[in-house]
Amino acid sequence: MAAVSDPINPALPLTGRTVAITGAGGTLGQALLRRLHRRGDRLIALTSGTTPLEIRDGKGCAIPLRQVGWAVGQEEALAPLLAEVDLLVLNHGINVHGDRSVDSVERSLEVNALSLWRLLELFARVARSRPTVSRPRPEVWVNTSEAEIQVAISPLYEISKRLLGQLLSLRAPVLERPDGATGFPGLRIRRLVLGPFRSNLNPVGVMGADFVANEIVRQAGWNCSLIIVTPNPFIYLLMPLTTLGRWLYVQSLCRDSPPPT
Numbered sequence: 001m002a003a004v005s006d007p008i009n010p011a012l013p014l015t016g017r018t019v020a021i022t023g024a025g026g027t028l029g030q031a032l033l034r035r036l037h038r039r040g041d042r043l044i045a046l047t048s049g050t051t052p053l054e055i056r057d058g059k060g061c062a063i064p065l066r067q068v069g070w071a072v073g074q075e076e077a078l079a080p081l082l083a084e085v086d087l088l089v090l091n092h093g094i095n096v097h098g099d100r101s102v103d104s105v106e107r108s109l110e111v112n113a114l115s116l117w118r119l120l121e122l123f124a125r126v127a128r129s130r131p132t133v134s135r136p137r138p139e140v141w142v143n144t145s146e147a148e149i150q151v152a153i154s155p156l157y158e159i160s161k162r163l164l165g166q167l168l169s170l171r172a173p174v175l176e177r178p179d180g181a182t183g184f185p186g187l188r189i190r191r192l193v194l195g196p197f198r199s200n201l202n203p204v205g206v207m208g209a210d211f212v213a214n215e216i217v218r219q220a221g222w223n224c225s226l227i228i229v230t231p232n233p234f235i236y237l238l239m240p241l242t243t244l245g246r247w248l249y250v251q252s253l254c255r256d257s258p259p260p261t
């Protein structure tokens with residue numbers, strides 16, 4: 001089978017890239033690391049934990065990866081590392097369920113929305129300032145959730161994921177725009193809209209994390225901007241309509257300042 005190549009620079013294959021994943025110690029983070037290892041990518045596990053990660057492939061062999069610690073609120077410290085990264089997967093998240101304390105509101109907004117948005121902007125800034133020749137187009141996958149548009153039996157989870165989804169709709173058209181003056185091709189952003197899968201965050205999810213990770217990578221290989229993996233058929237109809245509606249609304253109202261240098 002022919003290797004899939006970068007649509008910006010067809011000489012560059014889409015495998016063997018340097019991939020950094022947040023929430024790497026979590027269930028989907030580990031499943032994605034296993035799947036991307038099979039694809040031949042170089043892996044950076046970004047984790048807020050301190051326990052050394054040991055992730056094994058199907059044959060029980062330890063997967064080579066670089067583990068890097070980070071913390072919400074200290075995203076800027078990742079700038080030198082992000083200069084090496086071709087694909088950034090923003091995947092970390094929490095669910096405080098029925099808790100509505102001030103602390104939970106703050107943590108949910110910071111962890112589920114604002115830290116991902118800050119990392120997205122930081123990666124765009126770093127990618128814009130590095131040489132583009134012989135590098136694949138910088139890419140980001142943002143894990144929002146179908147909670148963006150439907151109930152998840154957890155009000156703060158829904159609010160924070162909706163905020164993340166709305167911020168992405170607001171900023172993606174700007175961050176994806178190529179810059180003719182510098183030759184920067186713009187970011188390639190893919191939104192991951194996932195249904196319930198079994199994990200530490202959701203022990204009663206109906207799908208398996210390995211299945212979800214396989215589907216994500218398969219749809220990314222088809223070059224989908226909106227990657228949807230859910231047993232709920234309505235999401236496949238409603239999510240594209242929602243993102244199209246947001247895009248039309250944002251494009252009709254927003255004016256852009258020049259990108260930061």
Ligand SMILES: NC(=O)c1ccc[n+]([C@@H]2O[C@H](COP(=O)([O-])OP(=O)(O)OC[C@H]3O[C@@H](n4cnc5c(N)ncnc54)[C@H](OP(=O)(O)O)[C@@H]3O)[C@@H](O)[C@H]2O)c1
Binds near residue numbers: 023025094205
């Ligand atoms: N499970 C579902 O049904 C479902 C459905 C749709 C979307 N999602 C989304 O999928 C993503 C992965 O979730 P999962 O189900 O795999 O849950 P998980 O196993 O709980 O993994 C989430 C990971 O996020 C990281 N994290 C947690 N608190 C953090 C903090 N304060 N700062 C930085 N990182 C933090 C942790 O990884 P580290 O310790 O490595 O930092 C944690 O293991 C989340 O964004 C979730 O919202 C899940």
